[in-house]
Structures are given as C-alpha cells and as structure tokens.
Amino acid sequence: MMDHQETLELLPAFADQELGIVEMQEVQRHLENCPDCQREYAAQRIVSARFKKDAVYFEAPLHLAHRINSALPAEAARARSWGFNWMNLGAAMAAGLALAWSAGLYLNLPSDQDRLTGEVVASHVRSLQVDHLSDVVSSDQHTVKPWFNGKLDFSPPVVDLAQQGFPLVGGRLDYLDGRPVAALVYRRARHPINLYIWPSNDRDQPPQLQNHQGYHLVRWTWDGMSYWTVSDLAANDLQNFVGLVRSTVRQ
Template sequence: MMNHQQALELIPAYVDQELSVSETIELARHLDSCSSCQQEYAQQNQVSDFIKKQAPYHQASASLAQRINAALPGAQSEPATTHAQPNKADRSGWRVYKLFNLNFNWINAGAVLTTLLAVIWSAGLYLNLPSAQDRLADEVVASHVRSLQVNHLSDVISTDKHTVKPWFNGKINFSPTVIDLAQQGYPLAGGRLDYLDGHPVAALIYHRQLHPINVYIWPDNVRDAAPKSLSERGYHLMHWTSKGMVYWVASDVAAPELANFVTLLREQISSAE
C-alpha cells in the first residue's frame, strides 16, 4: 500500500500524466481514501489548468519567413543593371567583397538546412509515435495481464449481477450496466476497479470455460461507434462506444468467440437501457 508521503511525491507527476500504469492505479486508490491528498491534487490540478489557459503564446513574426528566404542561395541575386562595374583599382576589393558575401550566404544556407533537417527528423519521430488508440490498447492489455499475474481479477467475486452492480456505488462516478450471460456460456464472475485512459474505470469479469474476459467501461463524450477488433501481444481486443459509454474487451479466447460474446453483451445492454 502507498503511504501518505509517497503519494504527495507522486501527485505532480500524476497531474502531468507521467506515472506508470501501476503507479497511477496505486495512487488513484490512495486518493480515494485520503482527503488531504485529494486537496493537494485538486490544488496542483488547478495550477496546471491555469498555466495551460493563461500562459502567453508567442507566434513567430511574419518577417521570419522573409529572413529564411533571404538566406537561401540565389535569393538575393544582383541584377546586372543595379551595380556599376568596379574600375581596375577597385577590383581587388570587389573580389574580397564577393568572396565574403558568398561565404556569408553559404553559412546562412547551412544554418537553414540544419534547421530544416532538424524539423524533418522531429516530424519523423512524431509520425512514428503510437496513436491514442494504440496507447489505450496497450493499457488494456497491460491491465488484463496484470489482473491475472497478481491474482487480482476481482474486487467483488460474485455471479449475481445484483451483487456486482451495487458494489461500484460510491467508488466511481457512474453506474455500469452489468449483464449476466451464463445461459449463453459466458458467466459473470465479478468486478473490480481499474485505471485506464487517465481515469478510474469499471472492470467486469466473465469467463468462457477457463478463459477470463475483462470488460472495461467508463463514460466519455464521444460519438457512438461500432465494434472494432484488433490484436495486441497475442490477446484479442474489441472496443466500441454507445450512449456516452466506452467499452473495451480483452481476452485470450479465439477471436470468433470474443466477437460472439460482444454481440450478446451489446444486445443485452441495449435491452437493459
């Protein structure tokens, strides 16, 4: 269990979403029972929001593009009629001036090229970053695996939906729809609290023979979306949104069986709402 001092030290990183999944879950559970840490988190969260909203934004000036263009080779070509040809006495000085001007332009061009390469390299890194869906899928799989490894599949163990559903009261700010699919071959086994996508979620546990199925539920202001399937590290995942709720399902059962489970679950949820 995380103590009070450890929680205080982790709150700044928690506000900035820099903690690992395990640290986030542990700190979230500590916050549920510690009023002083809740106050500290609220204060630091307010400061963070204020900085994001009030910090000045400095936009690059319009002259920046002009200076970059002027530094490129050939951008300042000299028309033949602009300068008179130097006389013989000035030719030595003219050659020195042209050499210096040429070198100066190439130095500027080199600086611009270096900047452009840095921008291209940074853009490449950005494009290679995982998408929000990929990161969430990784979190879901990590949670599913962790629930099996630490023998913490359920906080409330019950096959009765009337026992599992009220267990969440006061622990999260929404009421998940709990469905019993025992007759269809997917019995309810219990539920627990978890942490995904930056906030607490309800996790419902079902079984298909010896295979556990985790169903993660949380509210979000997103459009309804049909189920999508993907695989991550050998596990099958499906996710969809309906009436302001997000659903993610994870298991190692065969993909067709998981798809059948999701179809049955969605039908029962729709009937219950």
C-alpha cells in the same frame, strides 16, 4: 556512435537546431532506434515551440550592418561575408535535418486509438500477472454492481451471462484513457475476459474487432458508454460474448 546519455544531453540543442551537422546526424541516428529519446525529444520540441511562440524578437536595422562592414578592413569584411554565408548554409542544413526528423517522428507517433489499445491490453495482462482480476469476487450481478457505488461517477451495467457460458467472476476499479473505469471480469472455460466500461461523449459505434500483441479486442460505444473487451479467446468466441452483452444491456 553516440550513446544514450550523450544524446539526452544534446537533445535541447538538437531541438533548437544549435548543433553542427555531424552532431545533428549522430543524434538523429540514435533517435531512430531509441523510443525513450524519441519521447524526450518530442517533449523538448513542445517546450521549445512554446518559448519561441512567446519570445520577442528584434531585427537589427539594415544600416547598422552596413556601418559595421564599412568599419572593417576590406579583407576582414570579405572574410566576414564568407563566414556568414557558410554559417547560414550550415544553419539551413541543420534546420532541414531537424525538420525532416520532426516530421518523421510526428508521423510515427501512435494515434490516440493505438495508445488506448495498448493501455487496455497492458491492463488485461497486468491483471493476470499480479493475480488481481477482481476487487470484488462474486458471480452475482446484484453484488458486483452495487460495489461500484461511490467509487465511480457512473453506474456500469452488469449482466449475468452464466447460462450462456460466460459466468461473471467479479469486478474491480481500473484506470484507462486518463480516468477511472469499471472492469468487469468474466470467464470462458479457463480464459479470463476483461470488460472495461466508462462514460463517453462519442456517438454510438458498432463493435470493431482487432488484434494486439496476441490478444483479441472488441470496442464499441452505446448509449453514452464506451465498452472495450479483451481476452485470449478465439475471435469468434469473443464476438459471441460481445453480442450477448449488447443484447442484454439493451433490454
């Protein structure tokens, strides 16, 4: 069984379909169970495709091949012909394996939505592990909202839901989907709730509930803003929180 380092060294040749059948199969088996090598292979394929796209190819004229074969002894010409046939067969099999693997890898790559879901949950968990829920600690929306001035290129809506059982704890800067975002922190009893907000060009979308790694998430888009909230709250409690945020923001 090919180990991790050997696979990494052979990935460029695997991407360019330059390996033998046995090595192709061993690399493919390793890739099936190694996310790190899968990502590296995907990167190698992109680089290879870019080089091939811009490369200039020259095809030898047919008369040159006839001249070479006619200059060889009869036995050597026949051997050369057989050799080319086996080489072509091997190249075709290798190309087929690489194509099948590439298609499988492409189909198994996470979508943009799946990737962002993972980012949101990771940010939520990270904020709990390092005890960094808030950069500004305050239950006053008039303290939290101005804190974001000059730190973001937009002004996030900050609502006070203490009377409804979801007191504001504070806010912080975070980074999601390739840009800085506002993270507002609320609580329900002992359960922290992260509410992420950033500008969006997408059309308005109603709330959508999902579960990821044991956490409930609700995402929606409204009036040029993307909202994502995540917590270990029960699903109905988190949906109640979302309804309160939406009704207050729309006022």
